[in-house]
Amino acid sequence: MNEQQAREEMVRLGASFFQRGYATGSAGNLSMRLEDGTLLATPTGSCLGELVAERLSKVTPEGEWIGGDKPSKEISFHRAIYQNNPECGAIVHLHCLYLTALSCLEGLDSKNCIRPFTPYVVMRVGDVPVVPYYRPGDPRLGEDLAKLAPNYRAFLLANHGPVVVGKTLREAADNTEELEETARLIFTLGDRPIRYLTDDEVAELRS
Numbered sequence: 001m002n003e004q005q006a007r008e009e010m011v012r013l014g015a016s017f018f019q020r021g022y023a024t025g026s027a028g029n030l031s032m033r034l035e036d037g038t039l040l041a042t043p044t045g046s047c048l049g050e051l052v053a054e055r056l057s058k059v060t061p062e063g064e065w066i067g068g069d070k071p072s073k074e075i076s077f078h079r080a081i082y083q084n085n086p087e088c089g090a091i092v093h094l095h096c097l098y099l100t101a102l103s104c105l106e107g108l109d110s111k112n113c114i115r116p117f118t119p120y121v122v123m124r125v126g127d128v129p130v131v132p133y134y135r136p137g138d139p140r141l142g143e144d145l146a147k148l149a150p151n152y153r154a155f156l157l158a159n160h161g162p163v164v165v166g167k168t169l170r171e172a173a174d175n176t177e178e179l180e181e182t183a184r185l186i187f188t189l190g191d192r193p194i195r196y197l198t199d200d201e202v203a204e205l206r207s
């Protein structure tokens with residue numbers, strides 16, 4: 001995918017998230033790694049429903065802003081993930097309703113906040129560790145994500161929302177939606193006893 005195609009894909013998927021209620025107001029940010037290693041990211045304060053291809057931010061892997069509008073305040077955690085996961089080609093961060101609600105619960109398992117009860121999360125994403133709460137834009141988000149990045153494809157920022165990686169923006173978007181639907185199932189099931197997948201069932205999905 002060339003740079004122009006990447007820009008158009010980011011605008012299209014941002015609008016798709018916004019139109020379907022996964023993104024509201026100016027919350028959330030998206031990024032992609034271009035073929036030459038530079039990063040394309042949504043500008044700070046931008047509405048994902050109204051992105052403009054020519055105004056998307058360009059940033060070097062070292063963090064220098066080289067084009068477009070001022071990048072997201074979370075660009076440092078996006079960079080931290082790219083630097084520590086060579087397979088990562090795109091990142092989605094949203095404040096979508098159910099995953100953000102999950103991120104506000106006490107007592108989450110910080111190694112994996114979504115104990116498997118449906119197969120697709122296991123097949124597409126795997127375990128989802130929790131990053132402790134820091135204010136948006138805090139450099140400690142990047143420090144913690146840098147350590148987790150080599151081993152996971154999604155993360156939940158406590159009291160904030162999900163961060164999901166993919167080889168492509170499409171893959172990161174699909175995985176975000178899978179996780180959001182799973183969080184919705186968690187709240188839909190509520191206090192009813194869940195039959196979680198057994199260790200053998202999870203192992204079969206991972207193999």
Ligand SMILES: O=C(CO)COP(=O)(O)O
Pocket residue numbers: 026027028029042043044045046071072073074093136137
């Ligand atoms: O989600 C956000 C902060 O966590 C939005 O911030 P930006 O508008 O700077 O991308």
Ligand SMILES: [Zn+2]
Pocket residue numbers: 027028093094095136160161
């Ligand atoms: Zn955020």
